[in-house]
Amino acid sequence: MNFNLKDIPSQKGRIAIVTGANNGIGFETALAMAGYGFKVVMACRNLEKAQKAKSDILQKAPHADLDIIQLDLSDLDSVRTFAKNFKDNYTKLDVLINNAGVLVYSGKKNKAGTELQFATNHLGHFLLTNLLFELIPDTSVSRIVALSSLAHLEAKIHFDDINCERTDDKDAAYGQSKLANLFFANELDRRLKKANKKIVALAVHPGGSDSGLFDEMSRVKYYTFKILSPFILNSNVSAAKPSLFAALSPEVKGGEYFGPQGFREFKGKVGVAKRSKYSESEGVATRLWELSEEMTGQLFL
Ligand SMILES: NC(=O)c1ccc[n+]([C@@H]2O[C@H](COP(=O)([O-])OP(=O)(O)OC[C@H]3O[C@@H](n4cnc5c(N)ncnc54)[C@H](OP(=O)(O)O)[C@@H]3O)[C@@H](O)[C@H]2O)c1
Numbered sequence: 001m002n003f004n005l006k007d008i009p010s011q012k013g014r015i016a017i018v019t020g021a022n023n024g025i026g027f028e029t030a031l032a033m034a035g036y037g038f039k040v041v042m043a044c045r046n047l048e049k050a051q052k053a054k055s056d057i058l059q060k061a062p063h064a065d066l067d068i069i070q071l072d073l074s075d076l077d078s079v080r081t082f083a084k085n086f087k088d089n090y091t092k093l094d095v096l097i098n099n100a101g102v103l104v105y106s107g108k109k110n111k112a113g114t115e116l117q118f119a120t121n122h123l124g125h126f127l128l129t130n131l132l133f134e135l136i137p138d139t140s141v142s143r144i145v146a147l148s149s150l151a152h153l154e155a156k157i158h159f160d161d162i163n164c165e166r167t168d169d170k171d172a173a174y175g176q177s178k179l180a181n182l183f184f185a186n187e188l189d190r191r192l193k194k195a196n197k198k199i200v201a202l203a204v205h206p207g208g209s210d211s212g213l214f215d216e217m218s219r220v221k222y223y224t225f226k227i228l229s230p231f232i233l234n235s236n237v238s239a240a241k242p243s244l245f246a247a248l249s250p251e252v253k254g255g256e257y258f259g260p261q262g263f264r265e266f267k268g269k270v271g272v273a274k275r276s277k278y279s280e281s282e283g284v285a286t287r288l289w290e291l292s293e294e295m296t297g298q299l300f301l
Contacts, residue, residue: 001245001251001269003250005032005241008248011037012037013037014094015092015093015095016041016096017040017041018030018042018097019043019100020043020100020101021043021099022042022050022052023049023053024211024236025099025206025211025236025240029097029099031060033097033244034064034066035061040066041066041069041090042066042067042068043082043128050068054068070085073124073128075110075124076112076297079131080127083128083132086132094141095142095145096132096145097145097243098128098129099145099243101117101213102120103174104116104117105216105218115162115173118164118177121177121181122177122292123295126184126300127298129188130296131298138199139198139199140199140200141250142198142200143199143200144199144200144201145201145203145243145246146185146201147243148203148204149205151178151179152275154175155171155172155276156278157176157179157180157183157287157288158176159287159291162176164176179276182203182257183285183288184203184292185203187286189254191301193254195301200253202255202256203246203257204243204246204258205242205265206234206239206243207233207234207238207239207259207262208229208233208266209229209238210230210236211236232267233266233267234260241270242258242260242270245270257272257273257275
């Protein structure tokens, strides 16, 4: 890859949304995007946290052009309200970074009864992208970026048990949601190409980084993770690089999956990431797309 994040020309006049911009990788992504000149809309569920993150970004980048619009991705009504609020204020969207995510082990569901990680990480972003799609200019510099994970590698989509209630595997539901992110990017890109659109959809994973994501881990796992993370994982700044690469590199074509290239893809320079054979199934991708349309109550492309 020849692309260097230091060589990005000014992106003034362009608008980006980063979901979950108040913490971890999303915060660093929003900070960097604002530094490149984007107007960054921070799509966050908690307005207090979002205001604090906005102040922190402005301390580091006083010229950052930032806006906050409330968004709870676990709630499809909130996604619809966000889309309406965004459309009331903006006439285009150049880059959508579907970054927000949750990792829970407690079998939590959203108010519609859908498993929380599938609802938040996948369905919320699926509907958000659908509702904002008409604002995205049809050009190859327009980007829709999905944040997947190494956790997709062992995962399956449990079509007969989408809430993962009949499995003992505690990681199944998070893995399923992150696999769904990868399937979504692949299938979206296929549909864009079929419709002769130039907009680019692609997926990334950040490797591993010590963000707020792991707060619900068992305490033994959590403290082991905290001790080991400085040695084997990315910083949140580095973990944001695959997203920035996907959003800004002229080298991407759509449908790719990028991530760090070091040991086990935990950290390192950005390059093409390993994906599971299962994640390449067009049949599963189509089935998931149709299920997502059904669950969000809205056809897409
Ligand atoms: N860190 C890693 O090692 C790692 C590895 C692989 C993939 N990822 C992916 O990277 C992405 C960013 O995660 P992170 O590691 O930066 O974790 P994080 O520090 O916990 O940040 C997650 C962000 O998502 C937001 N969020 C959670 N639920 C939401 C909802 N219902 N509606 C709107 N926003 C919501 C959080 O908001 P609150 O602050 O209000 O909770 C927070 O801003 C996620 O998609 C995650 O799956 C991370």
